[in-house]
Amino acid sequence: MVAGETSGDLLAGLLLDGLKARWPSLASGGIGGAQMAKRGFDAWWPSEKLAVRGYVEVLRHYREIVGIREQLKQRLLAQHPDIFVGVDAPDFNLDLEAALKAQGIKTVHFVSPAIWAWRADRVEKIKRSVDHVLCIFPFEPALLAAHGISATYVGHPLANVIPAQPDRAAARRKLGLDEGDTVIAILPGSRKSEIQYLALRFFRAAALVKRAQSAIKLIVPAVPALKDQILRIASEAGMLEHVQITDGQSHTVLEACDVTLIASGTATLEAALFKRPMVIAYNMNWLSWQIMRRKKLQPWVGLPNILCRDFVVPELLQDEATPEALAEAVLQWIEAKSSAPAKIAAVEQRFAALHAELQRDTSTLATDAIQQILES
Template identity: 50%
Template sequence: MRIAMVAGEASGDLLASHLMRALRQHLPQLKFCGIGGPKMEAEGFEAWWPAETLAVNGYVDALKRYRELSGIRKQVLKRLKADPPDLFIGVDAPDFNLWLEEKLRGAGVPTVHYISPSIWAWRGKRVFKVKRAADCVLCLFPFEPALYARHGVQAHFVGHPLADEFPLHSDQAGARELLGLAPDARIVAMLPGSRNGEVSRLADSFVATAQRLYESDSTLRFLVPMVTRHTREIFEAAIYRAQAQDLPIRILFGHSHDAMRAADVVLVASGTATLEAALLKRPMVIAYRLANLSYQIMKRLAYLPYVGLPNILAREMLVPEFIQDAVDPAAMAAAIEKWLYDREACRALSERFDTMHQSLRQGHAERAAQAILPLLRRR
């Protein structure tokens, strides 16, 4: 049997590789093809295009690349209609995959969408598109299946892969030893994002926040994990613009999880890293800026009063958020200082994060495979 998959970006590549492995435990001869990344290829995936092809940052970037991505999508559809797979799984990338799923489902190919789009946060009307496109939706968060049930869409909560990956107890001392940090150091980790645009829009504000914190407490040290050489250069340029070369900022290549584990508080761009910080039980302050046009569009379509995943899961403002024009170094420094000096608040937050972690820890790959197998057995 053959499954076609389209996964966008590194996160989709990781999710899909785990799912491939779990499915092969039940059906060893399964073959996989489509759009995927190196982790999927390591599991035997036949990649027609790399997963990074689908990476976009906001509406503006998506509009600039619309013709290119639309052309790729049409080529994938043509190829799959000419030689239909037994199942199609769209992994994240909803703007790309839902269109493809709807066309393939109309041609008689069973379809799965993994993971659920954020219909609970913005663009809620997408639930009708999902209903047309997918025979089954796999959800990372426990509140999502009920939202789909209201519209007659089959959906399964499978848990979050990060909750399985991260231990329930975070070893701060071990992380500090690994990074060569003093056990009693006072550390703030700063994660301004993984994409060039994200880092460009936040770097100056993050450096200014560090300056304010250091003026108040010269014992503080700052860790800044960077994903690529280019993002590192962007952040270093912000340090030079602020004439902050004397700040005790240590830029790491990778090691984002180690930096967060080692930290007392995390200043983090909105995104998956906020959930990672919560699973590591770290107090955090969330910041985010989009290109102005992208922000105005999302603001009009948004339904929730918060954007950080820990706040969305808790359905309350557990940790402070500073979005767009509210990204202010003085305010962010004050919010970080609150976590640095209020141990009782940090303890209570850690307990909430522990409960969150337990609820998401479900053995996601096997649960996802169990939801998909009935569709394959019908074939």
């Protein structure tokens, strides 16, 4: 297995639960993180090695990443595992899967590359690389089938992990927050490059929010490996004494908050499953942005908006993601709590419907599909 970042590690860990329940003596190894390790996964390289986003950023690490992939390929070809499961990370996994499949190793890709959102040209590469795709969104299998790619909808694992009815009060007790507090969760990303491009903007926006409403509580769930970087940037923004920075606990923080200022990515879906209003933002290297925006096929970038096919929550991207604009968008949600509660309720209802649509017995469905590939 290969999972290339924090969200992939989480998905792979949940998949391993199903695989180990079906095959208790299962042995797994490759590239993974802490959640996979808890399930007995043997990580030959840590998933953080692949946690790079953006064309220019990848180029900086290109030689190391390609070297890891070549070493991994040779090791897998020598060991010839029963099956290889690539979890997301398509830029890394699809080429690896193609090489393994060509040598008779069965390959499964968990999380369909978002050909419906951008890079539709990737579909032929998927067809060449994998025996089966495990899809986390309900519309994807039919889209892939139209191109001759075998796929199964397995639901989104996070929809089973996150409760349908979040317990805000309990989450606040865990974090030492009062039930009556107004709480903003700040999630500037889980990759070093995301923190580099987003955290200072987020903290400067938080300073403006705090200036407007001094009683607001600000909390940041930091990926432990990136906590020092976040602390340094919070200090640079003059906000170190005004924010609560936790080691991880992103789910608890999202459950506790009223609103979140959040980097585009899987975390936005987590926030939606917790039924929280949000402001989605993203900023990256200018050249990477120019390349990516030309490949975009839909008007939305945030997963909640893509899945609802509507701008349910605001998106502020690249040059639009100024501290002033971010702060204003966050304060609009805060003010809506008292002045327009129906607006908050409407968002909660949309996200509750989305939660129900994504909720399936993912581990079992994915394991069933993998077993069929093994027996085919």
